[in-house]
Structures are given as C-alpha cells and as structure tokens.
Amino acid sequence: MKENTLSYRDAVHEAIAEAMRQDERVFLMGEDVGNYGGCYAVSKGLSAEFGPQRIMDTPLSESGFVGAGIGAAMGGMRPIVEIMTVNFSLLALDQIVNNAATLRHMSGGQIGVPLVIRMATGSGKQLAAQHSHSLENWYAHVPGIKVLAPATIADARYMLAMALADPDPVVLFEHVMLYNETAALPTPADCPDMHKAVVRKSGTQLSLITYGGSLGKALEAATLLQEQGLSVEVLDLRCLRPLDTASIFASVDKTKRLLVVDEGWRTGSLAAEICAAVAEHCFWSLDAPPQRICSVEVPIPYPRHLELAATPQVQQIVDLVLGLLGKQAGTK
Amino acid sequence: MPARLPQIVLVKKGFVMTSNHPKPHMDKAHLHGLLKQMLRIRRFEEKCAELYTQQQIRGFLHLYIGEEAVAVGIMQVLDPQDAVLSTYREHGHALARGLDMGKVMAELFGKVSGSSRGRGGSMHIFDSDKRFYGGNAIVAGALPLAVGLALADKMQGKKGITVCFFGEGAVAEGEFHESLNLAQLWQLPLLFVCENNGYAMGTALAISESQPHIFIKAQSYGMQAEAVNGMNVVDVEAAAARYCQAIRDGGGPHFLECNTYRFRGHSMFDSQLYRTSEEVQQWQGKGPIVQLQNWLHSNHALSSAELQQLELDVQQEIASAVDFAEQGEFEDESDLCLGLYGQGLL
Numbered sequence: 001m002k003e004n005t006l007s008y009r010d011a012v013h014e015a016i017a018e019a020m021r022q023d024e025r026v027f028l029m030g031e032d033v034g035n036y037g038g039c040y041a042v043s044k045g046l047s048a049e050f051g052p053q054r055i056m057d058t059p060l061s062e063s064g065f066v067g068a069g070i071g072a073a074m075g076g077m078r079p080i081v082e083i084m085t086v087n088f089s090l091l092a093l094d095q096i097v098n099n100a101a102t103l104r105h106m107s108g109g110q111i112g113v114p115l116v117i118r119m120a121t122g123s124g125k126q127l128a129a130q131h132s133h134s135l136e137n138w139y140a141h142v143p144g145i146k147v148l149a150p151a152t153i154a155d156a157r158y159m160l161a162m163a164l165a166d167p168d169p170v171v172l173f174e175h176v177m178l179y180n181e182t183a184a185l186p187t188p189a190d191c192p193d194m195h196k197a198v199v200r201k202s203g204t205q206l207s208l209i210t211y212g213g214s215l216g217k218a219l220e221a222a223t224l225l226q227e228q229g230l231s232v233e234v235l236d237l238r239c240l241r242p243l244d245t246a247s248i249f250a251s252v253d254k255t256k257r258l259l260v261v262d263e264g265w266r267t268g269s270l271a272a273e274i275c276a277a278v279a280e281h282c283f284w285s286l287d288a289p290p291q292r293i294c295s296v297e298v299p300i301p302y303p304r305h306l307e308l309a310a311t312p313q314v315q316q317i318v319d320l321v322l323g324l325l326g327k328q329a330g331t332k
Numbered sequence: 333m334p335a336r337l338p339q340i341v342l343v344k345k346g347f348v349m350t351s352n353h354p355k356p357h358m359d360k361a362h363l364h365g366l367l368k369q370m371l372r373i374r375r376f377e378e379k380c381a382e383l384y385t386q387q388q389i390r391g392f393l394h395l396y397i398g399e400e401a402v403a404v405g406i407m408q409v410l411d412p413q414d415a416v417l418s419t420y421r422e423h424g425h426a427l428a429r430g431l432d433m434g435k436v437m438a439e440l441f442g443k444v445s446g447s448s449r450g451r452g453g454s455m456h457i458f459d460s461d462k463r464f465y466g467g468n469a470i471v472a473g474a475l476p477l478a479v480g481l482a483l484a485d486k487m488q489g490k491k492g493i494t495v496c497f498f499g500e501g502a503v504a505e506g507e508f509h510e511s512l513n514l515a516q517l518w519q520l521p522l523l524f525v526c527e528n529n530g531y532a533m534g535t536a537l538a539i540s541e542s543q544p545h546i547f548i549k550a551q552s553y554g555m556q557a558e559a560v561n562g563m564n565v566v567d568v569e570a571a572a573a574r575y576c577q578a579i580r581d582g583g584g585p586h587f588l589e590c591n592t593y594r595f596r597g598h599s600m601f602d603s604q605l606y607r608t609s610e611e612v613q614q615w616q617g618k619g620p621i622v623q624l625q626n627w628l629h630s631n632h633a634l635s636s637a638e639l640q641q642l643e644l645d646v647q648q649e650i651a652s653a654v655d656f657a658e659q660g661e662f663e664d665e666s667d668l669c670l671g672l673y674g675q676g677l678l
Contacts, residue, residue, distance in 0.1 A: 027487070059517070064476050064510025071480020074465065075415070076488060098470045099477060107458035108449030109671035111465065143672055167674030
C-alpha cells in the first residue's frame with residue numbers, strides 16, 4: 001500500500017483496534033476472528049495485541065454468539081460481533097429481531113442493547129447463491145435496530161466508533177468488494193454523523209441515491225454522464241435505518257428526478273421504500289417517475305458473466321439516466 | 333409418588349452452610365416463608381385466571397400453577413447482583429424474585445404503571461433494578477442472552493451469577509445446545525434451570541425427545557447436571573444452594589432439571605386433549621403447596637391459625653395489587669414510539 005493511503009480492510013481493523021484501546025468494555029467475537037484473523041482478514045493481528053479474551057473465537061453458532069453479544073451488552077459490555085456474511089446472519093435473525101430490536105421498547109425502556117454487529121454483504125467474488133446476497137433491507141425493515149452501510153474508507157474507519165457510542169444495537173454492513181479499496185488517509189472530519197446521508201457528488205439534473213457496494217458504480221456512472229454534459233447528484237445513504245429522509249427529499253426536490261441503485265432484490269427493496277417515500281413527499285417536484293435499478297430476482301449465480309448480469313452495473317445506470325433525461329447514449 | 337418428607341432438619345437458626353456441601357437447615361420461619369412465597373404465586377395466578385375471564389387481562393396468559401416450588405426454591409439462594417432470565421410463563425419467577433406484585437398485575441392489565449409500561453403484558457415482565465431480564469416468548473430465546481450476561485459478569489470481574497429458567501420444550505431448539513456449549517466452553521457463572529413439566533404445549537416429552545432425561549444432555553457437554561424433584565421446594569432449594577455455591581466458587585456452569593407439572597392448560601386457550609384428567613389429579617395430589625403444608629401439619633409446625641394468617645396476608649397483597657392495576661392509566665397513544673431508541677452517547 002502506498003504511504004498515506006488506507007484500505008477499507010485496514011480502516012475497519014484500525015477502527016476496532018482503536019475502540020478496544022480506548023474502552024475496556026469493547027471486545028470482538030465471531031467465527032475465526034482470532035487465530036485465523038477473520039475470514040476477510042479484518043481482524044488479523046488483533047489477537048496478538050488484545051489476547052483471546054477480547055478477540056474471541058466462537059464456534060459456528062450464529063444464534064448462540066449473537067445472543068451472547070446481546071446479553072453481554074445488557075450486562076455492561078460493548079461487544080462487536082462479527083458474522084462472516086449476511087447469509088449466515090439468518091441463523092441469528094431470531095436473536096437480532098426478537099431480542100436485540102425489541103428489548104428496549106418491550107421492557108418500557110429499561111433494557112438497552114449497545115451492541116455492534118458487523119457482517120460482510122454483497123456479490124462480486126463469484127461466491128454463488130449462499131454467500132453473495134444483499135439483505136440489508138431485511139434489517140432496515142426492523143424498528144429498534146440501526147443499520148449502517150459504510151461505503152468509503154473514511155466511513156469504514158470512523159463509523160464504528162459512532163456505532164459503539166450509540167445506545168442501541170447497530171448492524172453494520174461491509175460490502176465484500178470494498179475491502180481492497182484504498183483512499184488517502186482519512187480524518188475524523190471525513191466521516192459526518194452516522195445518521196446522515198452524504199452528497200458524494202453534487203449535481204442538478206437527477207439524484208442517484210445508493211449505498212454500500214453500489215456507491216462506486218453510481219459515482220463512475222455520474223462521471224461518465226458528466227462527460228456527456230449531464231449533471232447527476234450522487235447521494236450516499238450511509239444509514240439505512242433510520243433513513244435520512246430530509247437529505248433524500250432535499251436532493252430530489254432540487255434535481256426533480258430520482259434513480260435508486262440497490263443491490264438488493266427489486267421486490268420489497270430498500271429502493272422501493274425510497275421511491276415510495278419520494279413519491280409521497282416530493283410528488284410535485286418530480287419531472288419523471290422515480291426509478292430503480294436492483295438485482296435481478298434470482299439467486300446470485302456462480303459464473304462471472306451471470307453474476308454481473310444479476311446485479312446493478314455502471315452501463316445500466318448510465319443508460320437509464322440518459323433515458324430519464326431524454327438523451328440517447330453518445331449525444332449531448 | 334407419595335409426598336416425601338423434605339430432607340431437612342428443623343433447627344432454631346436459619347440457613348446454615350457446611351463447608352463443601354451447603355445444605356439448607358431450615359427452621360419453621362424459613363419453611364413458612366417458602367410456603368408463603370408459593371401461596372403468593374398460586375393465589376395471584378388464580379386471580380389472574382378470574383380476571384382473564386372478565387377480560388381485564390387479555391392476550392396469552394400462561395399459568396405457573398403447580399410449578400411454584402421451582403421458582404421459589406431457586407430464588408432463595410440468589411443475591412441482588414445475580415441476573416435472572418425466564419420464559420413466557422414467568423409470573424412466578426417475577427414474584428419470587430421480588431418484583432412488586434402491583435406492578436406485575438398492572439403489566440397484565442396493560443397499564444403504564446406496569447413493570448414494562450404495560451407494553452409487554454404477561455409474557456414480557458422486566459425489572460432492571462432486580463436484574464430480571466424477562467419474560468421471553470421465543471422458546472429458548474433467552475438462553476443465549478443468559479450466556480452473554482454471565483460472560484459480561486465474568487469479563488468485568490463481577491460477583492453475580494446468572495440463572496436462566498426454561499421449559500423442556502426449549503431443549504429441542506438449536507439455541508439450547510449452542511448456549512450449553514458456549515457456557516461450558518467459556519466456564520461461565522451460569523445456572524441453567526430446566527422446568528420439565530412434561531409437555532411442550534401439548535407435545536409430550538416422550539414424543540419429542542430421543543433422550544427424555546434432559547440433564548443427561550447437559551452432562552454430554554461436560555457440565556455438572558442433575559435432576560431434582562421439582563414438586564418439593566426444599567429439594568429444589570437444597571440443590572440450588574449446592575449448585576449456586578459451586579458456581580460462585582468458580583465451578584463453571586451447572587444444570588438443574590426440575591421435574592414438575594403444570595396443573596392448568598398451556599394457556600387459557602388450551603382444551604387439554606393431550607392428557608387425562610386422572611393424570612392431572614394424580615399430580616395435583618403431590619403438588620408443591622399441599623406437600624409442604626401436609627408435612628408442616630404432620631410435624632406440628634403449621635397451625636390452622638398460622639395458615640389462615642398466611643392466606644390472609646397473601647389475599648391482602650393481591651387485593652392491593654389488583655387495586656393498583658385498576659387505578660393505573662393506559663399509556664397515551666402519543667407515547668407509542670417513546671423509548672424505541674435510547675438517547676445520547678454511552
């Protein structure tokens with residue numbers, strides 16, 4: 001790695017290490033986080049610094065150790081629980097939805113669950129239909145938890161501390177294609193409050209709203225469109241629950257057009273929620289129907305070309321934006 | 333099974349521990365206390381059943397009647413710093429843990445003065461001051477939480493132990509096995525209490541478990557485990573005293589299977605097609621309250637006047653609890669989302 005740059009993987013690693021140095025209540029647990037170094041190598045070396053008592057390898061018991069994380073949070077600790085992938089997190093869905101999300105409200109405000117659950121999500125590594133899905137919206141559906149999708153190196157580096165400081169359970173999604181991304185060394189100022197959506201590229205003619213692993217695709221599409229003289233705004237949601245609807249509406253009210261890019265499946269997607277909210281609140285601002293690009297409704301297949309065909313791609317975004325703005329590809 | 337004499341010695345002083353094997357040596361006052369605790373639960377729930385038919389209490393109502401010896405026996409040996417987790421059949425645990433009866437009744441009424449602002453109802457009673465963590469209506473759902481609470485205590489060097497109650501139906505769930513493995517692996521200060529009442533709703537143990545002796549499953553994880561007569565409060569207390577002391581001494585998790593029986597249906601909607609009334613009657617004959625009462629009578633340790641006074645005290649407490657619940661207000665609809673998320677930094 002070049003000097004003064006940081007990878008997404010190292011950003012998460014540093015965020016965990018920093019939190020653990022600053023607060024003895026913080027510990028990391030999950031499958032292969034210790035001796036193996038994490039299935040995406042995020043926690044490599046942490047065991048040497050903090051020992052197996054704070055970098056805890058767990059058996060393959062997602063429900064058990066996520067529930068233990070919830071209990072430990074109730075008992076005064078600040079656990080970070082790592083789940084290998086969102087697909088495996090379904091084994092812990094009971095604990096997250098029935099316990100973590102409910103306890104504060106159901107107990108009349110007596111029980112808090114200050115827990116962070118990190119997990120990998122998304123496609124792109126040819127891992128096929130049981131390791132590649134984007135189920136962020138399943139979690140974003142549930143009141144009582146918060147859902148984050150850090151898409152930049154700065155967010156990967158500094159959002160974790162905000163999540164740990166939050167009094168409620170936070171589910172944090174790391175897209176698998178981001179781990180090797182690098183950027184100039186960020187500062188805390190590069191990571192605004194975790195609840196806020198951030199305009200990554202300002203524009204006037206259309207709002208491209210996205211999150212996580214699709215942010216890079218949206219920015220690339222916006223750059224290509226700019227070369228054709230079109231001004232597209234890219235809004236990075238960052239927080240999927242609660243949604244920063246004020247920022248969403250402000251952007252759409254300005255540009256009057258909306259395209260949501262979401263790697264989740266189309267039906268019942270987060271993109272659907274955003275389109276609905278925009279239709280409800282920005283109807284009179286709109287110059288075109290809200291649109292969305294989502295994954296094709298099939299289990300993500302293994303072969304490269306089919307994996308690409310199943311998920312949102314840059315050219316798709318470019319073509320759809322051109323259509324919405326009444327332009328044909330290659331014309332100005 | 334005839335009512336067996338409690339394995340106790342009547343002495344003038346109360347609870348005496350011997351060096352390695354603490355045995356409760358019980359005096360009359362302690363035994364009367366046990367009886368009163370069980371009567372509180374029994375009469376409270378009888379009142380609940382009545383209030384349910386009057387539609388003051390709605391939703392699911394799972395009564396603990398018949399199983400009181402388990403909650404009462406175990407709670408005797410717990411300290412304020414210990415954590416308790418329970419199931420949706422938790423009125424008995426809540427009362428025995430010392431939750432205010434009025435707040436529990438108000439919770440069943442759905443009033444804001446209830447222990448969970450009325451939001452949880454019968455199945456979700458909480459009291460963070462008493463370290464009473466519910467009230468969990470997902471079978472086996474509290475076991476991983478108990479692992480985490482015990483882990484937190486251990487990591488922070490706190491003295492408390494965690495006690496997790498669950499029914500034998502939970503044993504078929506994966507979370508049961510995951511939790512036992514984690515607790516034993518990490519040597520956590522945790523007592524698992526399986527209340528084996530023989531039926532998971534209407535499914536008899538014999539048709540749901542390949543190994544019907546639950547404590548043997550715990551032993552297979554290397555955990556110290558045994559079965560105890562859950563209809564005998566003194567037996568339960570003695571076993572709990574021994575196990576909790578061992579846990580406090582750093583002996584890791586322990587597992588107690590309490591064989592018991594629920595005299596009422598699973599909930600108020602249960603027509604009990606899965607068992608005979610003869611079976612229920614047979615168990616009622618060896619119920620925890622009648623067993624202790626008879627033993628005390630036969631040993632001239634409980635006069636009719638004393639029993640009457642106990643019943644009277646309990647009735648008064650219940651009457652005030654019902655009054656408190658009736659006086660309470662329902663939570664304002666404008667507060668529906670109040671406290672969904674916490675405030676500020678931690």
